[in-house]
Amino acid sequence: MRILVLLLMSAQFMVVPLGVAHAQRSVPIVRDAEIEALVSEYARPILKAAGLSRSGIQIVLVNDPGFNAFVAGRRIFVNTGALMASETPNEIIGVIAHEAGHIAGGHQERLRQQLERAQTMAVVAALLGIGAGIAGAAANADGMAQAGAGLAIGGSEMARRGLLGYQRGEEMTADRSALTYLQATGQSAKGMLTTFERFASSMALAGVNVDPYQISHPMPRERIANLETLARQSPYFDRKDPAELQLRHDLMRAKIAAYTDGPSGAARLFRNDPRGMPALYGDAISTLLYGNPRTAIEKADRLIAAMPGNAYFHELRGDALIKANRAVEAADAYAKAIRLDKSRSGLLQVGYGQALLATGKPDLVRKAAAEMQAGLSREPEFANGYRYLAQAYGQIGDIASAELATAEGHYQAGQYQDAKIFAARAQMKFKRGSPGWLRAQDIIELKTPKRR
Numbered sequence: 001m002r003i004l005v006l007l008l009m010s011a012q013f014m015v016v017p018l019g020v021a022h023a024q025r026s027v028p029i030v031r032d033a034e035i036e037a038l039v040s041e042y043a044r045p046i047l048k049a050a051g052l053s054r055s056g057i058q059i060v061l062v063n064d065p066g067f068n069a070f071v072a073g074r075r076i077f078v079n080t081g082a083l084m085a086s087e088t089p090n091e092i093i094g095v096i097a098h099e100a101g102h103i104a105g106g107h108q109e110r111l112r113q114q115l116e117r118a119q120t121m122a123v124v125a126a127l128l129g130i131g132a133g134i135a136g137a138a139a140n141a142d143g144m145a146q147a148g149a150g151l152a153i154g155g156s157e158m159a160r161r162g163l164l165g166y167q168r169g170e171e172m173t174a175d176r177s178a179l180t181y182l183q184a185t186g187q188s189a190k191g192m193l194t195t196f197e198r199f200a201s202s203m204a205l206a207g208v209n210v211d212p213y214q215i216s217h218p219m220p221r222e223r224i225a226n227l228e229t230l231a232r233q234s235p236y237f238d239r240k241d242p243a244e245l246q247l248r249h250d251l252m253r254a255k256i257a258a259y260t261d262g263p264s265g266a267a268r269l270f271r272n273d274p275r276g277m278p279a280l281y282g283d284a285i286s287t288l289l290y291g292n293p294r295t296a297i298e299k300a301d302r303l304i305a306a307m308p309g310n311a312y313f314h315e316l317r318g319d320a321l322i323k324a325n326r327a328v329e330a331a332d333a334y335a336k337a338i339r340l341d342k343s344r345s346g347l348l349q350v351g352y353g354q355a356l357l358a359t360g361k362p363d364l365v366r367k368a369a370a371e372m373q374a375g376l377s378r379e380p381e382f383a384n385g386y387r388y389l390a391q392a393y394g395q396i397g398d399i400a401s402a403e404l405a406t407a408e409g410h411y412q413a414g415q416y417q418d419a420k421i422f423a424a425r426a427q428m429k430f431k432r433g434s435p436g437w438l439r440a441q442d443i444i445e446l447k448t449p450k451r452r
């Protein structure tokens, strides 16, 4: 059910496929401008308080209904299930604060070093036990030798054990650190308590529906009692999330429900407020996914009339227009979304490029290539984007760039053999020493690109 998002052409909420050899198995990373912007906003002040602002900590969204969040290397993974189950921003912020506590405390340092330079998708594949081949292929690569070897030895088992292996003392440290960060940012620890209490009580049901989070972060009762005493001492304990943030949180939950819980998923989640914006947003997305695109356009129009400044309503409208084969209008909708998007998401820019590409008009296809190239320079790990970039280059007859884009897509997906093959083909067509030639050389030598 949840893999059906693969069928969507747009960049919105895309689950990244692992490639032909693994056609049946997807690395379930969710790429979505709205969710990424919101969760990054949740994390930013916490990471700053933790002294991690300059550590390049990356938030990765995993398409999984279970409640989980975990750290691997310098990435914090958050399940869509956790986002949907958390009724307030504060609950997720609390979880992020706890995970930041693990990073700042230097827990799992060895694992972190090994994962430091691997591609996000290779890490996720390894963690989920679907990437042994990928990791093995990286083993002879310069710079990735460590990561590849680390993941390849016993495959994911080692990585998984590392993730599940917090010491009791480390949990207490992470809790204390989380309280400090929340205090420093003027936020309540109540949400963190709510989440932990939920786990403690479901744990009492002896293994029924055990969420992965409580396996990796054991929650004995006394730890929570301890935490509550400390949390209540904070002057911010009763402070609520700003209403505007709560609305964005609920819009995000409605989107996840629409994508992962079937046509009436969002309606069920917001059954107590069926006329509210989250329910209407979920309904419009459900119509886009499961219904008539014309009706989805009308619903998007109504959402935009109510909140004209919401970038993602315009993005939704763009998606619906593409599905209705109105690519020129879709491109306009995307252009509006980009103007309104404060997070300057490269994903939206790739989506804009896809709409331009879909018009099939030579001058717009040329613009599509430029827009997607620019978007991908900000989101280099967005493997799917390179497929459309390659298509755009192919249509304007720039075969060298098309092959380089294909190589880049394979590279970012962790498919290193295919990446090298296409890079070699591209290189033969580029002028020696030109930027394209040099990038192809990097891929042939499997050099890790510089991070943003």
Ligand SMILES: [Zn+2]
Pocket (backbone or CB within 6 Å): 098, 102, 166, 171, 174, 216, 217
């Ligand atoms: Zn923990």
